[in-house]
Amino acid sequence: MTISQSPPPGSVRPAPAPRVIDVFLKYLKAEGVNVVFGIPGGLLYPFFAVIESDPDMQLVMTKHEQGAAFMADGYARAGRRLSCCAGTAGPGATNLLTGVACAFADGVPMLVVTGQAASHALGKGAAQETSREDMDIVAMFRPVTKYSAMVISPESMAQHLRRALRLALTGRPGPVHLNVPVDLWEKPLHEAWFDPKTYRPDTRTFDRVAVQRAASLLMNAKRPILFAGAGVGTAVAEEHLRALAELLPARVATTPRGKGLFPEDHPLSLGVLGFAGHAAARETILGPNVDLLMTIGTSLNETATLNWAPALRKNRTFIQLDIDADRIGRNYPVDLALVGDAQTILVELVYHLHRSMREGGTIASQWDTAAPAKRVFSDGELRDSDRVPLTPQRWRKDFEEAVPNDATVFSDIGGHMLSNIHYLTMKDRQRFMINLGFGSMGHGTVAPIGAALAQPQHPTIAIIGDACFTMCGMDLVTAVEYEIPKLVWIVENNNMHGITWHASRALASGALSSVRYKRPLEVAAIARAMGLAAWIVDGPNQMQSTLRDALKVRGPSLIEVRVDPAVPPPIGDRVKSIAGFVDK
Template sequence: MKATEYLIKMFEQEGIRHLFMVPGFHVDPIMSALQIFPDFTGIVAAHEGGAAMMADGYAKVSGKFGIVAGIGGPGITNMMTAITTAFSDKTPIFIITGDAESNLQGRGSFQDTTPSNFDANTFLMPVTNKRLVVTHAETLKPHIDSLLRNMLGVNRGPVQLTIPSDFENCEINSTIKKLSPSLYHPRSLDREACDKIWSYLKNAQRIVVLAGMGCLHSESTEELVHFSENFEIPIATTLAGKSVFPENHRLSLGVLNWFGNPRAIETILGDEIEVLIVLGSRLNQVTTAKWSKKFLPSKALIINDINENSYFGNFPPDLFILGDTKTFLAELNRSSDNKILRHSISERKKWIETINKKIPQFYDEENLSSNKIPIHPARVIKELRAVMPKNTILFSGEGASGFIASHYWICYEPRQHFTQVKSMSPMGWSIAASIGGKAANPNVPVVSIICKSSDLI
């Protein structure tokens, strides 16, 4: 089969059904190859940046990865903001760029992205996990395999493959093997470090879990709910982790910080917490109230993450446990040592009842039923939530619109809320990403909430 057909067949075997692109001479063979695969759809965007943001949304909703294709040169520069956003968010995106024919490179050919003209590697190096160039037909398969391993696994993120146009139609004779599930969801745990957690929990009553985006990557909702209910431990989430724990649950504190929910903010930044267990969060400015010293609990900060280098070092933990959050929580749930937590269940239950009674779920709750004209944004979100099905997916935009939407919108299941208000927060992301999200899950309603200028991007 041709190289472009090999690529699409490999993607299709992984359960991917969409590719986002802007056509151009150097990637036109991909358009031709799509005609052979009736169950695989190419979605054409007006701008490469929009196509890459669609791939971002597709990856987030599907839990797999997104694919974007475009020409080299301006195609790459147009994608840069979207690629950087995905990189900062650890979203796996497979980027395909077409290039000038190999025998024309370095000779002043049109849109040549080799080091002799316009070095795409230099642009992409800081914001991709790996970049490879096909230099011969035989290098295509090993390059794809290498990029997939670097895109997924422990350190997820975008990767890029450059294919000179004369190699796009070359013949590939190779068997396609499905990727190991462990690449999508690596399972590991430092059990020696995990065993030490019980000494920190032994005499602690007021314990809170802060669940981050790593819980979504690990698909650990079931274990998290089990842990919370078994031991009466309240759960807060980061903005990135919103939806990993059902927000209508009596043990939900909501989102911590920057337009988060008062129960999470006042509880975690108060002076009552003894132990805070952080799951899969980088502890950035948005999450920690600008690195407030009040974020630290009185006895111990415990961090669990699959990558020890992923979290920022603003709050050195008393105990770091290397491993994915699902395996970590499963170990806590089945450990014989968890009887330590059972002794303080009744006290925690009273504490949680007090929190729910004294602290409202939202700020300014009177705005939820306000009759003011123009209509208050809080009421818009409340009414929208009321008419939309429980399984609706929300993409919230940048700025105030995103903060308000994330604050008042209630999530019931994982992968129901996505935002870029973390480090990049580019305008226009929500619209494009929601298109990709809808392609990934066409049977579920998808809503995009944006500020008034985003539709101009």
């Protein structure tokens, strides 16, 4: 018989040996991650159990793994920091893929963790095993991440994790993926600690000669244009963009995804160029008078360039600034490339311009800041219409009167998206978020939950369509369960997939009748059944008070806006683009 010995009085018990999960969490916390989104499952149970029990972490259990990835995406976009989502093996992992692809397309930093069968069982056909010999999860994630790897031993975890975090957060950000066998998490791991500053380089470098040349070209331009993309937001360079624009002065347009990075009520603003953009931007930038165009943080893709309009490049000096050298000159040849962080380079440009002015140099810009570009809306008369059914244009005008100055506004994908881009005016301190790189319906419905958790002090408002609500709306229950405040969904209900219906009517092949619902969808009633406070807006001058009431609710809320389905969104450019692809 063995008698256990108690430690002598006053002695200190030795600390338990650190495990793989302990090392993993230490790195996550060092990178500022305090929320993990996912659905617990058997092959990732040890990971979720520790996350849930850790007082410094929050586990948000979503209703679908795609929602977990969308929420992590919203958390990273709004919080401008790394996020984390997780799913078990098999369908848990494959369900994450669409959300991860959205993050990859838009350059959003995210750590994705998936479960795996125990290391000793790999290759034997274990339940939900997804190794190389069966269904390769690592290979599935590789095209939509900057790094995807299986951790095969406790000793290799820290090395894989540091490499993943380094790639996620340097250069153009993006998601990374680690697949971990279930038995590794609780195995001991003695690891020499690396502070994040020691394994992630600072990428705020730039070519000083190129920046000096750019400053000279800007200073001598008579009609300079700054064309800003979402990379300005990634670099937290909004104020620096504005400083450069006002110093020159230069007119400023944004891409659809960059909407709001320069205040759209500013006298130098041209609004949006691209899908559902504004006449001022299109006519000015594609016109003959511009002698210099500088793009900042935009890849100049289809949505930003009116299907790669040749006039964007014609008869002008072309400067392209991007942190990713692969995007420089991809779609248009450049006269000067600036590779690096947008904030750093904009600061340096302003410095050189000020120095040149102190030395007697003169800025040549002839833009008249007292004569702002006139904002002309498509179907502008419908913004003032008092008719019922309500027009999409009118309720957005009412919305602008009540939306808080510090709100973050998300848009989902669909006909409402085009109206959001065109008819909403984003002002100083307001932020606009949209997933246009991948264009996945449902992102703008679910990502706002993550955004609201990342910035609880700011209101988060999601403007979505009824089709987006039906596709991913069950995760609104998640927001109710976690009582997330200052979070409002505005669901524009026209009982159809609006962009598909109206676009198909404009094409030669004719309308797709299947995208119209057979019965009216009672969105507010569904929301109330989920536990949300809900209202219906169906006439002019109702949105203002309703939105104010919704923002006072303790938890999340929803406003169903019933609009005239016969009113098309500003879809012309998109139809032309689709037709162009079909013709080819």
